[in-house]
Amino acid sequence: MISSLPVRGVGEEAGLAEAGVASMKKDPQVAQKVSGIESSKRLAAYTAVDHHIKPEHRVIGIGSGSTVPYVVERIVQQGQEVNKGRVFIPTGFQSRQLILNAKLSVGDVDEYPSIDVTIDGADEVDSSLNCIKGGGACHLREKVIAEAAKTFIVVADYRKNSQSLCTNYPPGVPIEVVPFAYGKVLTAVQKSIGSPKATLRMAIKKGEQIPPPLMTPALSLTAGPVVTDNGHFVIDAPFEPERMQDPSAVLRQIKLLTGVVEVGLFCNMAKAAYFGNEDGTVTIRHADGRTEEISGAQQ
Numbered sequence: 001m002i003s004s005l006p007v008r009g010v011g012e013e014a015g016l017a018e019a020g021v022a023s024m025k026k027d028p029q030v031a032q033k034v035s036g037i038e039s040s041k042r043l044a045a046y047t048a049v050d051h052h053i054k055p056e057h058r059v060i061g062i063g064s065g066s067t068v069p070y071v072v073e074r075i076v077q078q079g080q081e082v083n084k085g086r087v088f089i090p091t092g093f094q095s096r097q098l099i100l101n102a103k104l105s106v107g108d109v110d111e112y113p114s115i116d117v118t119i120d121g122a123d124e125v126d127s128s129l130n131c132i133k134g135g136g137a138c139h140l141r142e143k144v145i146a147e148a149a150k151t152f153i154v155v156a157d158y159r160k161n162s163q164s165l166c167t168n169y170p171p172g173v174p175i176e177v178v179p180f181a182y183g184k185v186l187t188a189v190q191k192s193i194g195s196p197k198a199t200l201r202m203a204i205k206k207g208e209q210i211p212p213p214l215m216t217p218a219l220s221l222t223a224g225p226v227v228t229d230n231g232h233f234v235i236d237a238p239f240e241p242e243r244m245q246d247p248s249a250v251l252r253q254i255k256l257l258t259g260v261v262e263v264g265l266f267c268n269m270a271k272a273a274y275f276g277n278e279d280g281t282v283t284i285r286h287a288d289g290r291t292e293e294i295s296g297a298q299q
């Protein structure tokens with residue numbers, strides 16, 4: 001059951017989870033909305049697995065985030081017989097735990113550099129299937145596992161389905177940086193690349209709150225930054241949606257800054273994106289421009 005799998009909470013659902021069930025009890029409409037979003041995630045994940053994870057697929061990439069546990073759940077439902085011959089390549093700590101908890105075999109991309117299919121979540125997807133990823137700070141490994149795959153499929157709930165990037169995902173583009181270069185990269189992103197509100201992503205519950213003037217106001221919320229699975233920091237850079245008419249150009253500009261490890265812009269990579277809708281349908285957008293609306297997978 002999905003409840004036994006660890007789910008990284010992000011966005012508003014995570015906030016609600018942290019706020020506790022008590023507040024949801026007070027407002028049943030909020031609780032219903034959250035469960036609606038969860039069922040949209042599950043619908044997208046189940047449908048994508050049914051369409052793309054076939055018995056002949058032996059090496060499968062597993063993404064990160066709160067939608068991916070439903071991908072693993074559906075794969076487990078395909079049965080032990082088919083899964084015993086498969087190896088699953090994780091995109092980070094959470095994803096590895098999901099694979100292990102589901103009693104599936106885990107492998108590494110250096111051992112399996114050619115992956116049959118990778119399925120992953122996204123923070124926002126535009127009309128050409130370019131994605132913002134890295135809300136969970138996993139985008140470096142996610143991009144490697146997506147690039148290694150013959151087929152890369154994105155799964156998300158309806159809130160991620162955008163015309164243009166940086167429309168519905170306020171934090172903007174995640175940029176993984178080596179720690180000693182973060183100040184230089186942050187200044188360049190703010191002043192030269194065109195994201196004046198870019199910030200270093202700070203951790204929650206990392207330590208005591210240190211007030212200004214002991215800390216600069218920008219860093220006073222917590223005692224430290226988020227550290228990725230690779231030991232790096234993350235900058236979140238919001239851009240005007242007009243700037244995202246050509247996300248590949250923004251990606252290239254940021255990537256040229258020395259100290260940047262990877263940028264959470266996945267351009268021209270996905271073969272299809274599956275969005276679970278509130279009414280039980282799934283919108284499938286294909287890389288060739290086709291869009292389908294279908295009834296979601298049976299659950």
Ligand SMILES: O=C[C@H](O)[C@H](O)[C@H](O)COP(=O)(O)O
Nearest residue numbers: 065066067121134135136138
């Ligand atoms: O670093 C995290 C990943 O890019 C996630 O795939 C992304 O944040 C989407 O996560 P979720 O499915 O929780 O919305």
